[in-house]
Amino acid sequence: MPKLDLVSAIEGRKRELLIDLLRQHPELTLGDLQQLARGELGPMLRLITLADLRGFGQSESVPPASALRRVQTSHAPASKAPVPSVLRPAATEHAARPDLNTRTTAGREAFDREIFDAVTAIGGPVSAAQVQAHVGGTNTQVRAGLNRLIEAGKLTWSGQARGTRYHLV
Known part of the structure; x- marks a missing residue:
């Protein structure tokens, strides 16, 4: 298998895994995703669409080669801030407060x-x-x-x- 095909396959699997993890954690907020986007997952996270998260277009599990090149060649500096794990149920221990409604x-x-x-x-x-x-x-x-x-x-x-x-x- 040529090196480019192997890299594309690995990036495609990483993308699928990230989509699966995001689907498993619907409690993540847009703020959590924004914080994740500042880290090393950012370039790949920016390529995921709402359609991907909803399950539309599942047959297209590997993004186009041009999108993969953007992920591989991205030189955006990685943030030093800690990124919350998508494997934890909530981003902070204080986030869950059922009696708090700041929308009213x-x-x-x-x-x-x-x-x-x-x-x-x-x-x-x-x-x-x-x-x-x-x-x-x-x-x-x-x-x-x-x-x-x-x-x-x-x-x-x-x-x-x-x-x-x-x-x-």
Whole structure:
């Protein structure tokens, strides 16, 4: 078997395996997939369509050679951030919180009160991760709540990225 055929076959099997794993874990969010796309799975993940995940076009298990070349020659720098395993049931231990509904105004207000109470209880400058450890929810939900409290004039912030700290006004 020529080398190119072997490489194409391996890439095709990797793609099939990734599709199967994604199908087995419907609880993955778009945020989880975005985080996965930053790592070494990114080039292959970017070639998977919703039709692939739904099972349409299963006879086309190997992508076209042009797509495989893009995967093999991609020089995108790999992220140093940890990538959640698709084999774990949830991306974070705080993600599953059935009583939390930030899609409604009342749910957001209740969650914002919990966040404010957590910042007050912790005291001093706090990180989003510390708040998340107290109130649960996803990183995105906590940061959105912190931003709403900043806009409401209840909190202020300093720093940037992972160094951002939130303070009572």
